[in-house]
Amino acid sequence: MPEIKDIILTYVKKEYVEEGDDIDVTYTTPLISGGIVDSFSMVSLKRFLENKYNIQIPDAKATPKAFDSVNNIIELLKEFNVK
Amino acid sequence: MTNIGSYEDRVKTFTWAISEQELEYKDGNVINIGEYCTDRICRMGKKDKLALIWENYAGEERRYTFNDMRVLTNTIATYLQKLGLKPGDRICLFMDKVPELYFGFLGILKMGGIAQPLFSAFGSESLVTRLADAQTSAIFTQRKHLAKVRNIMADMPSLKHVIVVDDDGSRPLREGELAFHMDKAERVEHFDIYPSKAETPSVLHYTSGTTGKPKGAQHVHYSLISQYITAKYVLDLKDDDIYWCTADPGWVTGTSYGIIGAWANGVTQCVLDSGFEASAWYRFIEKHKITVWYSAPTAIRSLMKEGEEPVKKHDLSSLRHLASVGEPLNAEAVIWSEKVFGLPFLDTYWQTETGSMMISNYPGMKIKPGSMGKPFPGITATVVDLKTFEPITKAGIVGLIAIKPGWPSMFRTYWNNVETYRSKFKNGWYISGDRASIDEEGYFWFVGRDDDVINTAGHLVGPFEIESALLEHPAVAESAVVGKPDPVNMEVVKAFIALKPGYEPSKDLDLDIMNFVRKKLSALAMPQEIEFVRSLPKTRSGKIMRRVLRAKEWGEEIGDTSTLEND
Numbered sequence: 001m002p003e004i005k006d007i008i009l010t011y012v013k014k015e016y017v018e019e020g021d022d023i024d025v026t027y028t029t030p031l032i033s034g035g036i037v038d039s040f041s042m043v044s045l046k047r048f049l050e051n052k053y054n055i056q057i058p059d060a061k062a063t064p065k066a067f068d069s070v071n072n073i074i075e076l077l078k079e080f081n082v083k
Numbered sequence: 084m085t086n087i088g089s090y091e092d093r094v095k096t097f098t099w100a101i102s103e104q105e106l107e108y109k110d111g112n113v114i115n116i117g118e119y120c121t122d123r124i125c126r127m128g129k130k131d132k133l134a135l136i137w138e139n140y141a142g143e144e145r146r147y148t149f150n151d152m153r154v155l156t157n158t159i160a161t162y163l164q165k166l167g168l169k170p171g172d173r174i175c176l177f178m179d180k181v182p183e184l185y186f187g188f189l190g191i192l193k194m195g196g197i198a199q200p201l202f203s204a205f206g207s208e209s210l211v212t213r214l215a216d217a218q219t220s221a222i223f224t225q226r227k228h229l230a231k232v233r234n235i236m237a238d239m240p241s242l243k244h245v246i247v248v249d250d251d252g253s254r255p256l257r258e259g260e261l262a263f264h265m266d267k268a269e270r271v272e273h274f275d276i277y278p279s280k281a282e283t284p285s286v287l288h289y290t291s292g293t294t295g296k297p298k299g300a301q302h303v304h305y306s307l308i309s310q311y312i313t314a315k316y317v318l319d320l321k322d323d324d325i326y327w328c329t330a331d332p333g334w335v336t337g338t339s340y341g342i343i344g345a346w347a348n349g350v351t352q353c354v355l356d357s358g359f360e361a362s363a364w365y366r367f368i369e370k371h372k373i374t375v376w377y378s379a380p381t382a383i384r385s386l387m388k389e390g391e392e393p394v395k396k397h398d399l400s401s402l403r404h405l406a407s408v409g410e411p412l413n414a415e416a417v418i419w420s421e422k423v424f425g426l427p428f429l430d431t432y433w434q435t436e437t438g439s440m441m442i443s444n445y446p447g448m449k450i451k452p453g454s455m456g457k458p459f460p461g462i463t464a465t466v467v468d469l470k471t472f473e474p475i476t477k478a479g480i481v482g483l484i485a486i487k488p489g490w491p492s493m494f495r496t497y498w499n500n501v502e503t504y505r506s507k508f509k510n511g512w513y514i515s516g517d518r519a520s521i522d523e524e525g526y527f528w529f530v531g532r533d534d535d536v537i538n539t540a541g542h543l544v545g546p547f548e549i550e551s552a553l554l555e556h557p558a559v560a561e562s563a564v565v566g567k568p569d570p571v572n573m574e575v576v577k578a579f580i581a582l583k584p585g586y587e588p589s590k591d592l593d594l595d596i597m598n599f600v601r602k603k604l605s606a607l608a609m610p611q612e613i614e615f616v617r618s619l620p621k622t623r624s625g626k627i628m629r630r631v632l633r634a635k636e637w638g639e640e641i642g643d644t645s646t647l648e649n650d
Contacts, residue, residue: 015598020230032358033140035179038204039359039385040540040606044597051590063389064360 004082009070011048016041027071032064042067049073055080085446087316090457097460099491102312106347113278114304116285117160117193119311120346121153122276133351136325136371137182140357145182145266149349152186155265157274159190162263166244168221170195170277173287175214175222176332177201177232180356183248183265184332187223188342192285192304195277199287199299202333202542203228208552208603211235212296213289214242217498223263225249233257281305287498288335290435291536291545299498300435306339307347309439309492313459314344317431318375319404319446327353327368328377334542335435336408339492340377344439361389365397372401379409381540383416383428384571394423404446406431409541410573411529414453430455432484432529434515435543436507438492442484442527455519455527463487465512466519469533472510478523481530485512535629537566539574542607546629549610552603553578556596558586563619565633567612578610579632581618588615 002010005027016037017023023036031037037045046062049055057080066076077083087093108114124134130150137145147155168174174196178184184200191198199217201210203225210231214222221244224232232245236259243259250262279285285304289297314320318340326345330336345352353371357363359382368376386394405420405428412430421427429444432455442464444456458464465474466482475482488508497504507514518530537544546564553562560583566574580596582588593613601609620631634641 015602018228018230018234020233021227023227030140033360033363035140035356035358037358038606040609040611041601043611044594044601044606044609047590047594047597051594060388064358065362068360 004077005070005074007052008049008073012037012045012070015044015048025070028069030068031070032068037067039064049077053077053080053082055082086319086321087445087447087460090445090448090460093316094460099308099312099461102308102491106308106311108308111280114281114307115192115276115279116304116307116343116347117156117189117191118276119307120189120343121149121156121193124149124346124349125153127349129349132349134346135182135185136351136353137180138353138355138357138367139181140363147182147186152189152346154270154272155186156190156193157271158268159187159265160194160274160276161271162268163191163194163196163221166221166261168194168196168244170279171197171284172220173197173199173217175199175201175217175219177203177205177210177222177224177228178248179203179225179227180331180337180354181225181248182354183223185342185354186265187248188332188338189346192279193274193276195279195283197284197287197301198338199289200332200334200338201289202331202605204607205231205333205605206601206603207231207234209297209548209605209608211238212548213299214239216289216296217287217299220244221246223248226251226254229260279304282495284495286338288338288435291543291548292503292534294545294547295503297545297548298500298503300335300494301496301498302438302492303495306438306492307343309490310339310344311347313440313443314340314348317429317440317443317445317459318344318377318406320345320348320350320375322349324350324374325353325372325401326350326375326377327355327371327373329355329379329382330377330408335438336377336379336541339439359385361386361393362396365393365399368399368402369397374401375404375406376402377406377408378428379541380407380412380416381409381572383407383412383420387416387419388571391423399424402426405429406443408433408440410538411455412453417450417452427452432456432527434517436494436513437486437490437515438494439490441486441490451522451526453528454522455529457525457527462490464527466521466527467510467512467514469518472512472514475521479520481518481520483533484515484517484519484527485509486515487511488513535565535633537564537574537576539566539569539576539607540572544576544608548604549576549578549600549608552600552608553580553596555603556599558582558592559596561619561627563627563629563632564610565629565636567636569611575611576608577612577614577636579614579616579619581616
């Protein structure tokens with residue numbers, strides 16, 4: 001079973017990095033502040049997490065900071081007992 | 084003392100000749116925006132003054148004086164000429180907010196090209212639609228966006244040069260792709276600037292409409308007259324200001340006031356090339372001691388959402404003037420900013436087509452929170468009847484915002500679409516497509532769009548473009564797209580979708596459709612909500628009635644449904 005952070009990293013690479021783009025995304029790459037996922041696209045990333053882990057992330061918790069890297073997302077998911 | 088002084092007095096005495104005189108421009112003279120923003124400022128004795136302080140998300144910083152900017156824009160203009168590009172050629176800028184975008188814009192203008200900035204978050208389809216319409220000859224881009232450009236090359240025979248500003252040699256470039264490093268290129272001290280005249284085309288900004296493809300609003304070099312003086316009077320820019328315009332130059336605010344207005348006034352600008360993050364924004368203001376801040380309601384409401392705590396952690400005492408543009412600034416945001424920054428955000432209203440501010444709140448003028456303010460001196464604006472296009476003289480009656488044509492920065496046509504351009508003028512007025520009322524004291528109050536165009540975070544999105552993209556998804560039989568109210572973005576895109584036989588609504592399909600549109604068009608166009616329906620409301624002739632769906636979302640009266648097929 002792949003780890004959660006690998007699932008998210010794979011998803012981010014697949015959905016937010018154009019095929020052939022010269023961007024290396026790791027667990028710590030700044031996603032929002034680095035312009036890989038913009039604030040509008042964050043909605044689809046949040047939806048993915050909600051669908052995948054059957055949770056509801058309140059808007060107040062879905063901040064740019066909480067989504068700014070795969071590691072930050074992992075920390076956020078821990079609040080919803082997704083480990 | 085503010086630059087505008089008393090608004091009432093200024094209205095009585097203002098003519099555009101004031102701006103022309105300050106810029107030492109006379110009718111028939113050469114007027115080139117690139118020259119005015121760089122060489123002229125150097126001649127005024129400011130060559131060593133900082134023009135640009137740039138920073139990215141990682142804290143990397145680059146600083147350029149006006150002389151640097153003069154030389155680097157010469158360098159870019161020379162490079163473009165050597166590629167064989169000619170005056171009048173459309174040259175696209177498809178980049179994040181890097182210095183090469185700002186200087187590329189001015190370099191293109193210096194060699195007589197038409198600058199075509201496009202939002203770097205656009206997907207391939209949005210990109211090709213706009214480039215094909217303009218028959219663009221060259222494009223500046225970054226490695227991170229190169230794949231999107233490569234995707235469209237087969238459909239863009241006119242596109243001869245793809246200029247990559249940050250190529251590091253790690254991956255081979257293809258035929259037609261060129262590496263250009265602005266900071267490492269041989270600096271060009273002297274360049275014979277193209278002798279553009281008032282009506283010479285300068286900038287092509289694409290904007291969305293209800294129907295058809297996006298339209299290219301074409302501007303001319305004479306727009307400088309409006310952009311210079313509005314930046315001076317409305318943004319109150321002064322010589323010692325440190326100015327931050329948060330808009331992306333892919334949109335008109337980012338060029339009219341993120342490049343032209345500020346630099347024509349010889350003011351130092353800061354640019355933060357980073358996604359939105361409240362603390363990062365406050366830190367940026369504190370670090371660079373920003374004095375004038377021009378932002379957007381969506382950003383302000385996002386800051387409000389983060390609360391007052393992040394504000395308290397920073398010294399923002401350098402701020403002296405705040406303004407906003409994009410969509411109506413709600414009264415709560417004005418009141419909040421006054422409370423936390425000690426200054427209200429002053430709303431300004433204008434459009435891609437108008438090229439500069441039309442209706443604004445002015446420093447020193449009484450502010451009515453939630454109002455758009457009053458027409459800029461020299462601008463004749465009113466609201467006109469929705470059907471007769473006659474001016475409405477009674478206060479409080481809603482009509483269409485209309486502006487008397489003839490201001491310097493008015494668009495001159497839609498590229499390849501003169502018929503639509505002409506249709507924007509009725510009864511001697513430019514019809515904005517926005518509804519408002521005027522109160523007894525002459526303040527304008529925004530009501531909403533008069534068409535189906537969606538204003539999301541200050542950006543206009545055309546429903547037709549999204550519906551067309553949705554139809555390309557294998558599961559979608561038909562769709563209708565409307566704006567849905569949103570507390571932060573004013574509106575977000577909502578799609579009503581009827582599925583093809585064999586497909587069932589599901590969370591995964593919902594997300595798949597969202598991502599499909601995002602990648603094809605842009606994140607702005609991505610439906611943030613999808614409602615799967617059995618069928619869509621249509622007229623008896625089969626036309627989808629978006630207004631019925633929109634009214635439902637906004638809790639409004641549906642209105643006349645006599646032509647509805649199956650109500």
